Every structure is written in C-alpha cells, then in structure tokens.
Amino acid sequence: MTIKLIATDMDGTLLTDQKEISPAALAAIAAARAKGVKVVLATGRPLPGVARYVQQLGLSGEDEYVLTYNGAFVQNLAGNPVIEHPLGYQDFSRWNELAVQNQTYLHFETLNHFYTPNADMNLYISMESFLTHMPIRYRRPEQIPTGIEISKIMITDEPSKLTQFIKQVPASMYEDYQLTQSEDFFFEINSKDASKGTGVLELAQKLGIAPDEVMILGDQGNDLSMFKQPDFLKVAMGNAIPMIKEHATYVTATNEDDGFAKAVRKFALGE
CATH class of the missing domain: 3.40.50.1000 (HAD superfamily/HAD-like)
Structure with a gap:
C-alpha cells in the first residue's frame, strides 16, 4: 500500500x-x-x-x-x-428560529465573513472568531441578503445548555443537514452534501x-x-x-x- x-x-x-x-x-x-x-x-x-x-x-x-x-x-x-456545497438564507432562517426558541446563540460564516444575529454575543462566538481570524459582524436577520452563500452555521453555548438544545433538534433536520458536535460547546451545521x-x-x-x-x-x-x-x-x-x-x-x-x-x-x- x-x-x-x-x-x-x-x-x-x-x-x-x-x-x-x-x-x-x-x-x-x-x-x-x-x-x-x-x-x-x-x-x-x-x-x-x-x-x-x-x-x-x-x-x-x-x-x-x-x-x-x-x-x-x-x-x-x-x-x-x-x-x-454551500447553505442558503432559508437554512439560516430555519436554524435561527430554532435557536431563538431555545434561547441559544447562532452565528454563520461565508468564505470571507463571520456573522451573528445575536447582539449579546457569548464567549464561544468570540472564541470562534479568534480561531477563524475573521471579525464578527452583527446583522439582524432582515439585513442578511437572501442570496447569501453560507459555508457553515454554528450553535454555541455552555455545554449543558447545548446538550439541551441538541435534544430539541427535530429528526427532519438530521435528514436535511450534516450535523456534528465538534466540541462540548460547538454544534456545526453543514449542507447534507x-x-x-x-x-x-x-x-x-x-x-x-x-x-x-x-x-x-x-x-x-x-x-x-x-x-x-x-x-x-x-x-x-x-x-x-x-x-x-x-x-x-x-x-x-x-x-x-x-x-x-x-x-x-x-x-x-x-x-
């Protein structure tokens, strides 16, 4: 070999x-x-x-x-x-709705930028921004272009709270996306492909x-x-x-x- x-x-x-x-x-x-x-x-x-x-x-x-x-x-x-294999605006909207319902934090990344709809960003969003060398851009959902190509969506929170969030993710979302927990505080969402x-x-x-x-x-x-x-x-x-x-x-x-x-x-x- x-x-x-x-x-x-x-x-x-x-x-x-x-x-x-x-x-x-x-x-x-x-x-x-x-x-x-x-x-x-x-x-x-x-x-x-x-x-x-x-x-x-x-x-x-x-x-x-x-x-x-x-x-x-x-x-x-x-x-x-x-x-x-990018995601789109509808994918962001779907996951942001679930994040808001569960009072947790979401951000997403494109090839060149890092965005969050959360004005009160948590430590883990700042950590990911540091690791990726991309500054955080705050945008309200209505400010995000509908034609945007998203590389990855992430849910971040304290490990115990993230565990509870994951339990609330519908089975249909597991069928529609590649979902991985890369750290105790990071839950990553990618295109199914x-x-x-x-x-x-x-x-x-x-x-x-x-x-x-x-x-x-x-x-x-x-x-x-x-x-x-x-x-x-x-x-x-x-x-x-x-x-x-x-x-x-x-x-x-x-x-x-x-x-x-x-x-x-x-x-x-x-x-």
Whole structure:
C-alpha cells in the first residue's frame, strides 16, 4: 500500500494543545511531501483560520489544497474553491428560529465573513472568531441578503445548555443537514452534501488518487465521516473520542505525544 494523500484534522490532531505544529510533525510532513505525498488540512475552519499553518508547512499555489468548513468547500491555496456545497438564507432562517426558541446563540460564516444575529454575543462566538481570524459582524436577520452563500452555521453555548438544545433538534433536520458536535460547546451545521469524508474523497478523485491510497487522521465527531470511508487508512489519535477509535484502522499516540508524526512515519514513510 502506497500513501499518496494525507488528510488531517487540525485541533487535537495535527496541532498540540497549544495550537502549534510540533517540530516532529513539521519534519514528518516535509519528508512525506519530499516523497510526493499530497498533504491536505481538513478542518472546520475557513481559509484565513489556517493561513499561518499553511505558511509553516510551505503549502501554496493552485496545486495545493485545504478542505475548509468541514468539507463544504475545498479550496486551492490560490484561494479558489474547487468543490462547493454551500447553505442558503432559508437554512439560516430555519436554524435561527430554532435557536431563538431555545434561547441559544447562532452565528454563520461565508468564505470571507463571520456573522451573528445575536447582539449579546457569548464567549464561544468570540472564541470562534479568534480561531477563524475573521471579525464578527452583527446583522439582524432582515439585513442578511437572501442570496447569501453560507459555508457553515454554528450553535454555541455552555455545554449543558447545548446538550439541551441538541435534544430539541427535530429528526427532519438530521435528514436535511450534516450535523456534528465538534466540541462540548460547538454544534456545526453543514449542507447534507458536505462532510470531511466526502470532501477528501472528491478531492482524491479529482487528483486521480485511489481511496486506498488516502490516509486520514482525526479525533472528534466532525472527523467521523472520514472514518466511515471504507477504503481510507484511518488513524485515530490517542486522545480521540471512543467513536473515532472504534472506526479506526490504527490508534496512534496523543497529539501531545507526537501521534501525528509517528503515524505519518509508520504508514507514509514506512519507517
């Protein structure tokens, strides 16, 4: 088996708990790329939210890619989308109504902007804005253009309150959207056609890479779609949630113990 594409989650996987790429991970990626292996970040973040990591890895240009917004978009590093699965205004309206009913917080992101209809923003909206490197724009629902293309909608709140909100989500919404809880305080809504697993598979097809030549790494619920792809080599981090480990081909060390680098050297470099 030859690995030609590595798709990796970021937080809790490639990154340490301090949100840094370790020297060992940088070296492993450089060695893999020197062998011709394509390395792709697969994240819930937008492109601005991964810019410094892309720069660290030396990725640039039209033939390097990042999977953003949990697979709603795959963009080349010239900034152009090559795969798109956006949401629309009606999707925002539907979820905002549910958020208002449950007195919780909603925001959404486009390729270039970050919006919330909540004048009283909570800590978690500010946290996501910081992580994505996009300033918050407050807009009342009637101020949002009806033709808007939305990359991702998020519900954020204290873990106990978010758990209660999730219990109120109708079954029909699970049928109409890709829904993932990426943190105790983040609930993410994407197009039904968008997921990390689908995005990686579509990109591999575009690049002429077979599914069994793809290695994926992850740790959280928004990585599950990658772990459900039958032919990928699936590596769970030692710190991954149980559901991810159950679907893994291999469980590596934690993100704090260079689990990413160890897995890349084992499977992509054959060391």
